Amino acid sequence: AQRVTQPEKLLSVFKGAPVELKCNYSYSGSPELFWYVQYSRQRLQLLLRHISRESIKGFTADLNKGETSFHLKKPFAQEEDSAMYYCAPNRPLNAGGTSYGKLTFGQGTILTVHP
Amino acid sequence: DVKVTQSSRYLVKRTGEKVFLECVQDMDHENMFWYRQDPGLGLRLIYFSYDVKMKEKGDIPEGYSVSREKKERFSLILESASTNQTSMYLCASSSPRFASGRQPIVAGELFFGEGSRLTVL
Numbered sequence: 001a002q003r004v005t006q007p008e009k010l011l012s013v014f015k016g017a018p019v020e021l022k023c024n025y026s027y028s029g030s031p032e033l034f035w036y037v038q039y040s041r042q043r044l045q046l047l048l049r050h051i052s053r054e055s056i057k058g059f060t061a062d063l064n065k066g067e068t069s070f071h072l073k074k075p076f077a078q079e080e081d082s083a084m085y086y087c088a089p090n091r092p093l094n095a096g097g098t099s100y101g102k103l104t105f106g107q108g109t110i111l112t113v114h115p
Numbered sequence: 116d117v118k119v120t121q122s123s124r125y126l127v128k129r130t131g132e133k134v135f136l137e138c139v140q141d142m143d144h145e146n147m148f149w150y151r152q153d154p155g156l157g158l159r160l161i162y163f164s165y166d167v168k169m170k171e172k173g174d175i176p177e178g179y180s181v182s183r184e185k186k187e188r189f190s191l192i193l194e195s196a197s198t199n200q201t202s203m204y205l206c207a208s209s210s211p212r213f214a215s216g217r218q219p220i221v222a223g224e225l226f227f228g229e230g231s232r233l234t235v236l
Contacts, residue, residue, distance in 0.1 A: 006157075009155060036225070043119075043227045043228065043229050043230070044158075044205065044207075044225075044227040045226075045227065046224045046225065049224075086157060086158065102148075102160065102163055102173075103160075103225065104160070104174075105150075105157045105158035105159075106157050107155060107156060107157040108157045108158075
């Protein structure tokens with residue numbers, strides 16, 4: 001069965017420390033992977049997608065097909081990074097298919113950055 | 116500005132009541148989704164719709180039904196609410212991306228509503 005796992009429910013770091021939120025998936029083929037974030041009292045929103053290969057708010061995420069992982073990293077955490085983070089693979093499709101964007105979300109990791 | 120609006124932020128219902136949760140998007144998106152969000156379980160897909168009057172079951176459809184009569188509106192219905200349906204319900208919408216040949220497939224970004232917190236007593 002296709003599965004996505006975020007092994008840490010809670011993660012606490014101090015401001016300025018590096019942070020890594022883990023995500024492992026078990027999908028055949030090459031899924032497209034996303035990180036979504038929910039800040040306190042805000043709606044869930046896209047943080048970044050692996051296909052863009054970009055850094056958003058200092059966060060990066062590298063797809064490791066060998067380890068089937070898509071860990072989210074930031075070298076220096078800030079207090080405003082405190083939030084709930086979800087990893088979400090989109091199922092891979094054959095050419096000619098239509099992506100409905102039906103994402104499977106991980107269990108989520110609550111990141112707390114202490115001053 | 117992109118907007119997904121859920122009609123009720125907080126609801127309290129009694130066991131056995133019929134519950135309607137409504138969601139409206141103003142982005143002309145084809146896809147709409149209903150998820151429930153529970154601590155430790157993440158987001159789980161209940162139902163989704165890829166066109167008017169079209170719907171497909173997600174991972175946990177039992178006890179729920181949906182209605183999509185207009186493109187902009189997607190309703191979640193609990194025919195007979197139960198206490199285990201106490202949860203945060205999130206609506207989302209997206210626009211599909213089509214694959215062609217060897218081009219990368221890009222899934223549309225999901226835009227979420229603020230959520231509806233339902234308590235069933």
